[in-house]
Amino acid sequence: MTTTCEDNNLNNADSETFSISNYRRDSSHCFYQNRVIQPLLTDLYQITMAYAYWKSGKTHDVAVFDLFFRNNPFHGEFTIFAGLEECLKFLKNFHYSVGDINYLKTVLPDGVEEEFFEYLGKLTAKEVTVYALDEGSVAFPRVPLIKLEGPLIIVQLLETTLLTLVNYASLMATNAARYRIVAGPVVKLLEFGLRRAQGPDGGLSSSKYAYIGGFDGTSNVLAGKLFNIPVKGTHAHAYITSFSGFDELTNKELPHNHSGITADLLELSIEHRRNLSSVLHISTAEANDGELAAMVSFAIAFPNGFMALVDTYDVKRSGILNFCSVALALNDQGYKPVGIRIDSGDLAYLSCLARQSFVKIAEDYDLPWFADLTIVASNDINEETILSLNEQGHKIDCFGIGTHLVTCQKQPALGCVYKLVEINNQPRIKLSQDVDKVTMPGKKTAFRLYGTEGWAVIDILQKDDEEPPQVGKKVLCRHPFHESKRAFVTPARVETLYKVWWKDGAIRQPIPTLEDVRNRVQESLQTLRHDHLRHLNPTPYKVAVSDNLYNFLHDLWLQNQPIGELS
């Protein structure tokens, strides 16, 4: 007896968890909420192939496809698998509408038979079975992220859309996870990339998968609303430059947090600035009055959440002095400021300078918390910047990261492919001059073997009908192509990598929440030895094949590679 988890997990409108129902909570016709990925979001050749298969009488052929990548991105040695929930949603809704069919009739050549369009109109993904890793798992080259079985035509038709849904999601989650690794577990990471992403949906995907990969929040409000991700933000330079002096400040009053007695926050700030000028050795003549006015107005709006940008004019000569003046004025009125953001210049130096000032004030004014005000940095940050800042020493508590995070600068696409490996129980192999591009034939399964210290040691691909590896029993692990590279592994733990996610037209596992997937990423990364994760020259994680699969692969290879004649 199989039960479907669909009703419990996908239509629970009360749940605050990440579930497909999240997309539908708002009934307005807005972007993303009603988003149904259409089956026409595909390459035309899938449709032309479908017709040719149909015309060849291959409607009842059963195929197995593997979705996998050949190389880890970013010169790294791991990848985070993401996008599975989106794939399941796509399968659930897979259906060509009348409008789709009518459009296809205009695109395909005249000779295409009407019966084919009738056939297309009835297609669903019901007969397809989908096996996949858990979303958020670390994954490695050549080990399929997703395996699909079912009618050749349908499984072929799913290719492009599944790749589109997995490639960027996994790339982005991996990139975010890498930033988290170099930043360490304590520093906060915020995603600020919406304006530099591939349009609106690119931006939403970035925010979602950055969070999954280990970021703490996003500036993207819609992503916050749709995915229940923390949203963060303070103000831009424009806010500061919109004030040119004190006289533009019409509202200067702020009631005391406890007594309610009102004071002129500008007056208080100006007075503090006068005193601070000698404490911090900064001339008030060089501090910008427009900046102070802007900060005062912002503090009045957000007395409990005052965070200010300090680099509009000059961090050292104006920004820090003005911020600290307003912060002390807020303190007089019973509020605790939050901190500063630095968006240009030498972030290591400026953050240390700011921290020094905060510590000095904490001591001179006997306000210990002042030393711990938050310092956010946000100028063109990438992995290398963070590593370099770590090396120089910095006092940054939080990075806001945009362009390089969302565009995945170092490698802007993950090269997942979708390969036919079996048809009607007959294995298929795609040969190539390039050994890396040879596909692993046949229906396979995979296990992750763990050592006694708890680390993941190796992933092993086997033929589907082989016995799974057993704890305490040695397993011969072979390199798929190098005959002499082999090793015995005696696993202390064996993890079965695949679950059935989709079968008989229904989702077969509880869909994890966004938080679950995010936690899964960190747990999964913790099973890897540090040398696999390090930035410079990481050790490759081993992916092996069983002896059985090795022989099967090589026999088939030779069969398909005719012996040439030298001339």
Next chain:
Amino acid sequence: MTTTCEDNNLNNADSETFSISNYRRDSSHCFYQNRVIQPLLTDLYQITMAYAYWKSGKTHDVAVFDLFFRNNPFHGEFTIFAGLEECLKFLKNFHYSVGDINYLKTVLPDGVEEEFFEYLGKLTAKEVTVYALDEGSVAFPRVPLIKLEGPLIIVQLLETTLLTLVNYASLMATNAARYRIVAGPVVKLLEFGLRRAQGPDGGLSSSKYAYIGGFDGTSNVLAGKLFNIPVKGTHAHAYITSFSGFDELTNKELPHNHSGITADLLELSIEHRRNLSSVLHISTAEANDGELAAMVSFAIAFPNGFMALVDTYDVKRSGILNFCSVALALNDQGYKPVGIRIDSGDLAYLSCLARQSFVKIAEDYDLPWFADLTIVASNDINEETILSLNEQGHKIDCFGIGTHLVTCQKQPALGCVYKLVEINNQPRIKLSQDVDKVTMPGKKTAFRLYGTEGWAVIDILQKDDEEPPQVGKKVLCRHPFHESKRAFVTPARVETLYKVWWKDGAIRQPIPTLEDVRNRVQESLQTLRHDHLRHLNPTPYKVAVSDNLYNFLHDLWLQNQPIGELS
């Protein structure tokens, strides 16, 4: 009297042109059609700033913002401006729903006043005026693509979304235009990038803006449907590998195109292969039978559009021989094949080899058209690959380009920024240690000056109240920052760069069709001297300021830059 073009151009449901109505043609709840870009698709700091402005009594302040970039992408010297129509659509629909406001209440701190949310709920973009270049125009650093005037709060709230809509669109159109330049005007260019784009919408934007930039079509079916772009495609390697021999071919019959008399296409192909083996000096023993079977089946499905992938096993020893055999068999039955696609290996060599075979067959079989069969190449192509192929000599008629096109590999984001330049008629300047980042203060306009030979010579930014340059009258053009760099230009033609696109809540210009914008790109590029467009070391196109603007900028700069004291 102002008339609005809105009703004529945006709601014409019969029109096949690119217009906002295209998105709404299909009434089903599908992705993109009902796509309304929500105002929550923004950074949170826009909302916090809005509250602080509101709280400071700045609701009636009037601001001018410039949207511009500082550097051309891809080490080039031009940029194509795109995304304007999407921006206008966003402005037209700009409105916070009750759900949006309720969500914002959960995100903003508790103290935020209820009246602010009421104010937000009533906001529209009606009081905003938008000036912009024509979509599809070449554009240069520092010359605003879009200028916005209106209530400070509203114009500030538009920032992130407008940047999101312009940045990727312009980057993609520019990238596509660069591919078109290196490929030359004759070779066909197809966009194949869906699976490597930033998710579903990233993929749709890629297809649309690649077409605008000069591509001939896309593989993305949904993009074809939504934007009326030609869609192209043949089959994948999986199609070839799904056949392992002749016996899998159940349907081998093809009626003659004219007589209707049926023949066994497999038999015909096998016979031709036997003969061709000696014509082309390729052993039939090395040709893969599964490949031939697959090609025959595909030819039966698409006898008038037969195009086959020839690199599944071996282009030289199997693919070309099999393709030519089926092509000749089709010819026997009165059909004309289209050509081949090569997806791996040495594309220069293999395309020449294929062309040689085609020419040989054309001669030997007296079929002149055979020599001109189409050769498509599609393996990891970028600008440099095309240039290198051009240098080596190749026989490719069409490139299919995916990853590098849609990810804009060489520079995955265009750094458009959105800067406050005036508030309540007072200019604003953002200073920076980095001269490049100093903003041009005040409300400005711009002209493009053309020389007697028809080339665009220089773009000049002026203060808004200056007299426009006049034909035949010399204009002093100054470098914005280098005092000594100046020149007189006597224009043979003066082009006013900005039009009013949005005013009083309506679109004020006819929205060009997608084809219009695409043509505009090529026309606009043709006004540039070739040395600005070349791949290696292109000459920078000059952008100047008027003498008046120069003095205005520098006076303001000094005013805002306090004189430090050396110690």
